[in-house]
Amino acid sequence: MIAFAESVVGIGFFVPGGAALLFASATVDSVPEFLLLWAVVTGGALVGNVGSFALGRRLGPSLREAKPVRKRGAEGWDRASGLIRKHGRWAVFVGRLIPFGLVQSVVPSVAGAAGMSYRTFLPPIAGGAACSMALPLLVGVGVAAGVQSAGDVGVLVAAGLLLVLVPVLLVRRRRRGR
Numbered sequence: 001m002i003a004f005a006e007s008v009v010g011i012g013f014f015v016p017g018g019a020a021l022l023f024a025s026a027t028v029d030s031v032p033e034f035l036l037l038w039a040v041v042t043g044g045a046l047v048g049n050v051g052s053f054a055l056g057r058r059l060g061p062s063l064r065e066a067k068p069v070r071k072r073g074a075e076g077w078d079r080a081s082g083l084i085r086k087h088g089r090w091a092v093f094v095g096r097l098i099p100f101g102l103v104q105s106v107v108p109s110v111a112g113a114a115g116m117s118y119r120t121f122l123p124p125i126a127g128g129a130a131c132s133m134a135l136p137l138l139v140g141v142g143v144a145a146g147v148q149s150a151g152d153v154g155v156l157v158a159a160g161l162l163l164v165l166v167p168v169l170l171v172r173r174r175r176r177g178r
Contacts, residue, residue: 021133025140038130038137045129049096049108053121056112063109080110089124090171092116096128097167104132131163 021041028034056063064077083091084107095107111121138160 021136022140022143025137026144028137028141028144034137034141038134041137042130042133045133046126048105049125049129050122052105052108053112053116053118053125056109057115058112060113063113077106077110080107081114084110084114084116088116089120090174092121093124093128093167094171096125097132127167131167134160134163 024037024041025034028037059066080091080095083095087094092107092111096104098104098107108121108125111125
């Protein structure tokens with residue numbers, strides 16, 4: 001529920017999702033438990049993002065003038081708008097990775113308001129949600145494990161690094177290709 005709330009425009013400004021994910025991941029004892037937790041929170045975040053996207057498509061740019069967005073997220077909205085106009089689906093992916101509710105929760109609504117299609121929106125938001133949910137979970141597992149079991153934690157940390165490095169390297173390669 002927290003991952004869902006953090007991903008919804010307007011609510012994401014007030015929900016400390018990262019801290020909650022750190023605490024939730026501290027209860028994980030095995031890789032299968034981690035994968036289940038990761039799938040659940042990614043699903044919640046994805047549902048919240050798709051709901052925000054639909055809201056953005058329905059209300060359009062007037063959503064920026066809504067009180068919660070105007071009061072706390074107008075800068076994030078404007079930043080996300082510029083990125084989406086310039087980079088399209090890559091901006092959706094990267095915007096979902098930015099760990100601040102001011103940008104992370106408005107990117108789906110901005111994409112919807114910009115008229116992006118569901119077909120264009122869903123792959124990058126799903127990948128971004130999976131990556132952005134994995135990182136705080138991995139940190140929480142690593143902290144909780146401490147010195148108990150370095151084997152499983154090492155595998156999870158390596159997977160987390162790959163989740164971050166692969167998209168960054170792809171974006172850099174694409175920019176250099178232009």
